[in-house]
Amino acid sequence: MSLSGAWYLGLAGVVFTIGAIGLLVRRNVLIMFMCIELMLNAANLTFVTVARMLNDIGGQVLVFFVLVVAAAEVVVGLGIVVTNFRRRATTVADDLDQLKG
Amino acid sequence: MVHSVLLAASTRPTWPDVLVFAAAAAVILVGAIGVVTSRNPVHAALSLVMTLFGVAVLFIEQAADFLAAVQIIVYAGAIVVLFLFVIMFLGVDRAEAINVEPLGGQRPLAVIFSVITLGGVLAMAATAHWVTGARQVVGPIQGHVAGAGSPAGEPAQLGKQLFTTYLFAFEATAALLVIAVVGAVVLARRPPTVHADREDSTESELPA
Structure with missing residues (x-):
């Protein structure tokens, strides 16, 4: 029997916060994507913990779907990064200011 | 609190469980902070x-x-490798200057507001119930209930639910993956029209 779910949920909250801070602070698009992965992993940990606490397999099925959506998101996102790099030769979000008035 | 007592009523956690949780939590937090603070994108991916x-x-x-x-196969094996592939492909695997702050006061504000949000969520969850809701709506994690012969185990339960209750969502993810693959190919393809334009412009500039 592992620890009570509160520990896991608290840890997931901390990891989600670190990912959110990174997403807000960093300017490299690749690292911003990695921070999104951190936040998705915190959500996955929450799903598995709640699935254990309620003894319900539905939470684990949702983690499966989150994995699929994360994979699709990374594929399309990195495609956009590569396309942008071809035009501007940068992966820094601040340099993409073509629409600035 | 009644809920958590009820959930933890079966057995107390033993010291290996505490040790495993502490070690895994330390690894998780060090890695997460490393992602945010690494100057080099390769180090962030690792x-x-x-x-x-x-x-x-x-x-x-x-x-x-x-x-x-x-998690290991898809995330560490596929997604992070994809990240590393793009980093190497674009040649951006060098340290960047993260000391400069492009937007004044953004970093302290981001940290302050994120920590306030975290504190609010934790305080709310700790004063109320950590988890509420009905138990075993979709199905139990271990399938040995109601006199079933052998314990089905977690993968069998997962697969059964995936192909019965969540069949439509499962098919939708198949469509989503196909769309993502086609979208990535379309995005990464070098458009022939732009290429032709560039050649035309250089040729027209050369005689002049």
Whole structure:
């Protein structure tokens, strides 16, 4: 029997916060994507913990779907990064200011 | 609190469980901080692997063995490799200056507001119930209930629910993956029209 779910949920909250801070602070698009992965992993940990606490397999099925959506998101996102790099030769979000008035 | 007492009523956690949780939590937090603070994108990707591995350990600790395997295979094996491939492909694997702050006061504000949000969520969850809701709506994690012969185990339960209750969502993810693959190919393809334009412009400039 592992620890009570509160520990896991608290840890997931901390990891989600670190990912959110990174997403807000960093300017490299690749690292911003990695921070999104951190936040998705915190959500996955929450799903598995709640699935254990309620003894319900539905939470684990949702983690499966989150994995699929994360994979699709990374594929399309990195495609956009590569396309942008071809035009501007940068992966820094601040340099993409073509629409600035 | 009644709820949590009820949930933890079966057995007390033993010291190996505490040790595993503490080690995995340390690995997860060090990796997460490494992702945010690394100057080099390659180091950030490797820190991300560290975090994903710690999360997989916590999945095993919570009897989600199949998801732990999927986590390692899909995340560490596919997604992070994709990240590293793009980093190497673009040649941006060098340290960047993260000391300069492009937007004044953004970093302290981001940290302050994120920590306030975290504190609010934790305080709310700790003063109320950590988890509420009906138990075993979709199905139990271990399938040995109601006089079933052998314990079905977690992967069997997962697969059964995936192909019965969540069949439509499962088919939708198939469509989503196809769309993502086609979209990535279309995005990464070098458009022939732009190429032709560039050649035309250089040729027209040369005689002049």
